[in-house]
Amino acid sequence: MKQITFELLRHGPPHNQLLSPLTPYLALCGNHPATSLHTPFEHNQFLHRLRALGDRAEPGSRAFHVRDTAQALGDLLGQVPGLAAEMNRVRSGESSAPCPAEASPAFHLRMILSASELALLPFELALSPAGFPGGGQHLLLQLDHPVCLTREVRRAAGPAAPWSGQPKVLFVAASPANAGPIPFEDHLRALQNQLEPWANHSASDPERYASLLHVLPNATCDEIERICSRERFTHVHILAHGILYEDGFDIRFGIALHDRMNPDGPADAVSGERLATALCPVPACNQPSLPLAVTIASCDSAHQGGVLALGGSIAFALHQAGIPIVIGSQFPLSAAASLDFVNILYESLLWATDPRIALNRLRRRLHALYPATHDWASVTAYAALPDDFESWLTQAHRSQTVSSMEAALSYADFVIAAVDPASSNPPGPTHGRNFRLLAEASTRIEEGRRRLATLFTNTGAGTATLAGKLAATEKRCAQVLFCFSTFDPARTTAYTGQALALLASSRRHYRDAFELNRQESWALVQFLSLDLILSLLRPVEGVPPPILEAHKEHSRPHSLWTLAHALSLHDLQGPSEQQRIWALGNLAELYVLLPLLMSAPVKLSAARCAAHANGYAGELVALAGAASPDAYYLRRQLLRYRDWYARIASIAAIEQPLTAALSALPAARLY
Numbered sequence: 001m002k003q004i005t006f007e008l009l010r011h012g013p014p015h016n017q018l019l020s021p022l023t024p025y026l027a028l029c030g031n032h033p034a035t036s037l038h039t040p041f042e043h044n045q046f047l048h049r050l051r052a053l054g055d056r057a058e059p060g061s062r063a064f065h066v067r068d069t070a071q072a073l074g075d076l077l078g079q080v081p082g083l084a085a086e087m088n089r090v091r092s093g094e095s096s097a098p099c100p101a102e103a104s105p106a107f108h109l110r111m112i113l114s115a116s117e118l119a120l121l122p123f124e125l126a127l128s129p130a131g132f133p134g135g136g137q138h139l140l141l142q143l144d145h146p147v148c149l150t151r152e153v154r155r156a157a158g159p160a161a162p163w164s165g166q167p168k169v170l171f172v173a174a175s176p177a178n179a180g181p182i183p184f185e186d187h188l189r190a191l192q193n194q195l196e197p198w199a200n201h202s203a204s205d206p207e208r209y210a211s212l213l214h215v216l217p218n219a220t221c222d223e224i225e226r227i228c229s230r231e232r233f234t235h236v237h238i239l240a241h242g243i244l245y246e247d248g249f250d251i252r253f254g255i256a257l258h259d260r261m262n263p264d265g266p267a268d269a270v271s272g273e274r275l276a277t278a279l280c281p282v283p284a285c286n287q288p289s290l291p292l293a294v295t296i297a298s299c300d301s302a303h304q305g306g307v308l309a310l311g312g313s314i315a316f317a318l319h320q321a322g323i324p325i326v327i328g329s330q331f332p333l334s335a336a337a338s339l340d341f342v343n344i345l346y347e348s349l350l351w352a353t354d355p356r357i358a359l360n361r362l363r364r365r366l367h368a369l370y371p372a373t374h375d376w377a378s379v380t381a382y383a384a385l386p387d388d389f390e391s392w393l394t395q396a397h398r399s400q401t402v403s404s405m406e407a408a409l410s411y412a413d414f415v416i417a418a419v420d421p422a423s424s425n426p427p428g429p430t431h432g433r434n435f436r437l438l439a440e441a442s443t444r445i446e447e448g449r450r451r452l453a454t455l456f457t458n459t460g461a462g463t464a465t466l467a468g469k470l471a472a473t474e475k476r477c478a479q480v481l482f483c484f485s486t487f488d489p490a491r492t493t494a495y496t497g498q499a500l501a502l503l504a505s506s507r508r509h510y511r512d513a514f515e516l517n518r519q520e521s522w523a524l525v526q527f528l529s530l531d532l533i534l535s536l537l538r539p540v541e542g543v544p545p546p547i548l549e550a551h552k553e554h555s556r557p558h559s560l561w562t563l564a565h566a567l568s569l570h571d572l573q574g575p576s577e578q579q580r581i582w583a584l585g586n587l588a589e590l591y592v593l594l595p596l597l598m599s600a601p602v603k604l605s606a607a608r609c610a611a612h613a614n615g616y617a618g619e620l621v622a623l624a625g626a627a628s629p630d631a632y633y634l635r636r637q638l639l640r641y642r643d644w645y646a647r648i649a650s651i652a653a654i655e656q657p658l659t660a661a662l663s664a665l666p667a668a669r670l671y
Contacts, residue, residue, distance in 0.1 A: 187342055
C-alpha cells in the first residue's frame with residue numbers, strides 16, 4: 001500500500017494549549033516545503049460541535065454538524081499544497097515513499113499529531129477538498145482512490161517480528177452496576193467464530209477455544225494486570241462503556257471496569273495510562289509483554305477529552321505505551337456497529353491481512369448499514385507500522401495459514417481414529433454420527449487446502465515448507481475420502497477416484513518440496529512412499545489409475561531409496577537433536593518400504609528389514625520421548641500402510657517390518 005506521511009507541529013509542550021485561529025501550526029508532508037496552517041475553530045466553539053457529534057443533540061442538529069465539520073476539516077487539509085501534490089502523485093503512479101510493486105491501489109495517510117488539542121479534531125470525517133481524490137465526497141469513503149487514515153505517536157514503535165503459531169486473544173468485558181448492559185454474548189460468539197480455524201474441535205465446547213481465547217467477563221484492572229503478567233496475548237479486545245472522570249481540572253474519558261474492592265458496586269473509571277500499565281506489565285523476565293493489536297469497543301475510547309494536563313485518549317495512551325495498533329472510537333459506537341467492528345477487524349488481524357484495507361472496508365460497511373449514525377467516522381486507528389510491513393504481513397499470514405492447517409489436520413486425526421477405516425459399520429446412529437464427523441473434517445481440511453494452495457501459488461516458486469504442508473494436507477484429504485467410501489457404498493467409486501487424484505497431487509508436492517530444498521530428506525521419503533503406493537495400486541472397477549507426471553527417477557525407485565537413506569544417515573550425525581529425530585523416523589520408514597524394491601541394490605530379508613525398522617523406531621522413542629509429537633507422527637504415518645494403503649495397493653511384502661516398527665512406538669494421541 002502506498003504511503004503518505006502528514007505531520008502537524010507547533011511550538012511548546014503537547015498539552016495546555018487551546019484551539020484558536022491565532023495559533024500557527026507547521027504542516028509537513030513528504031519532501032515538500034513546510035506550510036503554515038491555522039485552524040478555523042475556537043476551543044469552546046469546537047467543544048459544542050463535539051457535544052453534537054457525540055449523539056448529545058437532536059438528529060437534525062447532529063446531521064448539520066457532521067456535514068459542517070466535515071467541510072471545515074476538508075478545507076483545512078486543502079490548505080496544504082504538499083498533501084494535495086502527494087495524493088495526486090500517488091494517483092498517477094508515482095510516490096516519494098518506497099512501495100512494493102504488488103502494492104494495493106489504495107494508499108495510507110499517516111497523520112502524526114504532537115499537539116493534544118489537534119487530537120480533538122475528527123479528521124476521519126473530512127470531506128475531500130478540491131484537487132484531492134473524490135473531491136466533495138468524504139475522503140475516507142470516496143472510491144476514486146481509497147484512503148486509509150491512521151494517527152500516530154512519534155514514540156510508538158512497530159512490531160519487530162511476526163508472531164508464529166496460533167493467535168491468542170484476551171477478551172476484556174465489563175458491565176458495572178451503574179454503566180448499563182453490554183452485548184457480551186454477541187461479541188464472544190463473534191470472536192469464537194473468527195478463531196474457529198485454529199480451534200481444537202476434538203475437545204468439548206468449553207475447552208475448544210481454551211488455548212486461543214481468555215475471557216474476563218467482569219474485568220477489573222487488577223485481573224487484567226495479573227493475566228497479562230502470566231501470559232502473552234497477540235490481540236486484546238475490550239468491550240465496556242466509556243466513562244467520564246476528572247483529571248485535575250480536566251475532564252477525560254476512561255473505561256468503566258469493575259472495582260476490585262467492590263465488584264458489584266459502581267464502576268472503576270480506568271484511565272488510558274492505568275489500562276496501558278495493566279495490559280503491558282513487565283514480568284519476571286524483565287521483557288514487556290506487548291500485544292500486537294488492541295481493539296476497544298467502547299464509546300469515546302479515542303476521544304481526547306481535556307487538553308490542560310499531559311495525556312490523551314485511551315487509544316492514545318495504549319499506543320504511546322508501545323502497542324503498534326490500537327483501534328477505538330472517538331464518538332459513541334452503536335451496539336450493532338460494534339459487531340461489525342469486531343468481525344471485520346478480527347478477520348483481518350487474526351489472518352494477518354492488511355488491517356488498513358480492513359479499516360477501509362469497515363468504514364464503508366458502517367456507512368452503508370447505519371445511515372442514521374456516523375459510526376463510520378467514529379472509528380479511529382492509531383498505528384505505528386514497520387517499514388517492511390508488507391513483508392511482515394506476508395510472513396505472519398503464512399504462519400497463520402500453516403497454523404490453521406495444523407488445527408484442521410489434528411481434527412482429521414481425531415476423526416479418523418474415531419471412525420475405524422478398517423471396519424465398515426452398518427447404517428445406524430453410529431453410522432450417521434461417523435459420517436457427520438467425516439464431513440466436518442473434510443470441510444475443514446478442504447478449506448485449509450485451498451488457503452495453502454493460494455498461498456503457495458502467490459509466493460511464486462513457493463517454499464519447501466509450504467509445499468510439504470500442502471502435500472500433507474492433500475494426503476489427509478485423500479484419507480478422509482477413503483473413510484467416506486467405507487460409509488457410503490453407493491459412492492465408493494467416486495470417493496476412491498478423488499482420493500487417488502489427491503494422492504497423486506500430494507506426491508507431486510512432496511517432489512516440489514525436495515526440489516525447492518534438497519536438504520529436506522523427509523520430503524524425498526514421502527515422495528518415494530507415495531510413488532511406490534501409486535505404482536502398486538490394485539485395479540478398482542470404474543476408477544482409472546491416476547496420471548503421474550513422468551520424471552527420470554520414476555523407473556528407478558531404488559535410486560530414490562538410496563539417496564534418501566544416505567541423506568538420513570548424514571542427518572543422523574547432525575548437531576540438531578530435532579534433525580536426528582527426523583532422520584530416525586525417515587530410516588524406520590525406509591526399511592519398512594525396502595521389501596517393495598525388488599531391484600534394490602541393498603537386498604535384505606524381511607527379518608533384517610524388520611530389525612532395522614524396529615531399531616530406528618525405538619531410538620526415536622528413546623531420544624524424543626514416548627509421548628512426543630515425533631513418535632505420534634511416525635506411528636500415524638506407519639498406520640496408514642496397515643489401515644489404508646494395504647487395502648488399495650499390493651504391499652503385503654512390508655507386513656513384517658511394518659509390524660516390527662509399530663511395536664516400538666507407543667499408541668499415544670495428541671488431540
